[in-house]
Amino acid sequence: MSDDKKLTTRAENFSDWYNELVLRAELADYSPVRGCMVIRPHGYGVWERMQRALDDMFKATGHVNAYFPLFIPESFLSKEAQHVEGFAPECAVVTHGGGKQLEERLVVRPTSETIIYSMFAKWVQSYRDLPLLYNQWANVVRWEMRTRLFLRTMEFLWQEGHTAHATHDEAEAETRRMLGVYRDFMEGWMAMPVITGQKTESEKFAGALRTYACEAMMQDNKALQAGTSHNLGQNFAKAFDLTFQNEQGQQDYAWNTSWGVSTRMIGGLVMTHGDDSGLRLPPRLTPIQMVIVPIWKTDEERAATIEVAKRIAEELGSYKRPDHERIRVHVDDRIGIKPGAKYYHWELRGIPLRLEIGPRDLAANSGMLARRDTREKRSISLDALRTELPAILDTIQADMLAAARARLEANTIRERISYDRFKEVMDGPGAFVYAGWNGDPAVEARVKEETKATIRVIPDAEFRSSEAPTTCMVTGEPAKYEVVWARSY
């Protein structure tokens, strides 16, 4: 795809901007199958970085990976009433195989609770077998009516954690622990600040006791649910006869949790950090951290600058360097393309650093280093790259989080506002609005109907306002909770 045209700006049309950016930065493309996308190497490279970081965090919190089948017997889904009600309408179902109609239809997993807990039931007899702390990296299918690249596709990639515990409290602690892992990942790796909290009844997972979520604010001030963690109670254990003998010798149902994040996070990354020149990738997740653009006039200069560039790339990226000192460098040695065109190319793709090396630099053993996030450009000694780059990348990572956090705060409303004012805000610029709620689902439904805004979360303590709201924004009745309202993806 060509790089020569300007992007639609975010102000002109945020939605067009997003679609164009995803396509032109070569993160993904539309596929021949409606609602399904192809994740291209640049996008998949980001996903691989995400997987690696998260997988390390899961392992460090005691989890192990396993893999369960893509196909689930249709009857499994029906065993948990809420679950089937929530997922049946969006399931793809296999009716034929090998040219014959199947005796029992197979559902293509929309999520794997049922098949995983059916297996857990086989493996657990005693409290000594607990907890089971499993995770799987997989694809799932949900037959969506309306799709958008990364944000909602019919097939998507994710990880789903599934655990079984002896007590409610252990399961609750696990649910909260993994929500914290997600938050750490989103803030520490994606540089995307989130609000954590509990979902209301109407927004919780089908079959869960409680659902917790990480909500991030996109640049159009809409919320993106970026990760969820569910305390499933004993609902699935009862449906799949997942029982164990406890210390007292009695049979008891296990307590389950499940938690997941998906390729949707890549959409969140784009809408958190992208600008009108293209993508901006945080250093910890970008497939390429620095691109070197050699500049020359003569053949001799070309040979010399490319040679130096390649030597630097090899040194900095050597597998012999310790992991935290290794820099992912790409040399753009394409011939016949002017340096300026290369700058635009890599800026569109969000590469955090660009090093320009021309004949003048070579003579001084230096290069021009440009930051994608701030567009700052300065001279740097080539000998200093090795020692300085890790700190520069850390700075970019931190600055991107700080900028995103400042934007979140600038578009958050905490002062008491009237419901009329709330409607204006939602119809206008949008915001995260902290307000009192009387706890009535009917009020929630009415606000959604009238403003398209929903309660994103009942925020965790650290996010709540210093002075709790006393009245419901909509009815004026005493407030039961402080909640965060916003339109969402």
Next chain:
RNA sequence: CGGGGCGUAGCGUAGCCCGGUAUCGCGCCUGCUUUGGGAGCAGGAGGUCGCCGGUUCGAAUCCGGCCGCCCCGACCA
């Protein structure tokens, strides 16, 4: 599934009302000259005009049907 828009070369488009097999830009290929913020010139390749049918001597264009995609709604990670 309701509302709106659109299908012409890899991408974006003109032509369609007033039928005569296709315009322009970008990209791509070759050569030469270029290369510190989107190169220039010359030559060249690439299209069953979404699909099926109808009208006609003749259809990108008119008529009927179908399919697909995008956007807005209901649903949703």
